[in-house]
Amino acid sequence: MRPPEELHAWTGPCGIWKQQEQVWAKAHCGRVGSKMEKPVYCIYNQTRECFLSLGVTLADTTFARLKGLIGRLRLGPDEGIWIVPSSGVHTLGVLFPLDLIYLDENHRVVQAIEYFPSFRIAPLSARASSVLELPIHTIYSSQTQPGDQLLICVAEEMERRLRTVTPGCVEASSAMGPGEA
Secondary structure, eight states: OOOTTOOEEEEEEEEEEEEEHHHHHHHHHHOHHHHHTEEEEEETTTTTTTTEEEEEEEEEEHHHHHTTTTOSSSSOOOEEEEESSSSSOOTTOOSSEEEEEEETTTSEEEEEEEEEESOOOOOOTOOOOOOEOOTHHHHHHHHHHTTTTTTEEHHHHHHHHHHHHHHHHHHHHHHTTTTTO
């Protein structure tokens, strides 16, 4: 699903700034409405300036890490699971392939595995402190590579952080019209 056409990318002095992603994240990332709901996280690749996912759930308990995606028939295009802590995962009982992104404690990509098949045990990484399980083609479409810095947070926090990361780009982008360089 793509953002509405009236939201478009502008090219400014700071390079390509995709302001529509910021608006899209605010509108579509999950919000915690009650104490029973688990927060939904947005994953933004700061190095490549693109979103990997807008709907990742956290698996930070023993049961949630063990269950993972077992029992699900598919993973939506903007869904995923963030296994914390983890230095490796399995897809035993998972009925579909995944893209796996291993992260260190600072959310820097340690290893990226595209199209990891079901009913397998993924390699362990001593440098990884967590693993993202995402739909296939996420790594390819975002061009995520080892060394990339990811930003992981809920929608409101994402909006605030993106505003502080590149305020000059946002100001330059809003001063220009569509298609102006």
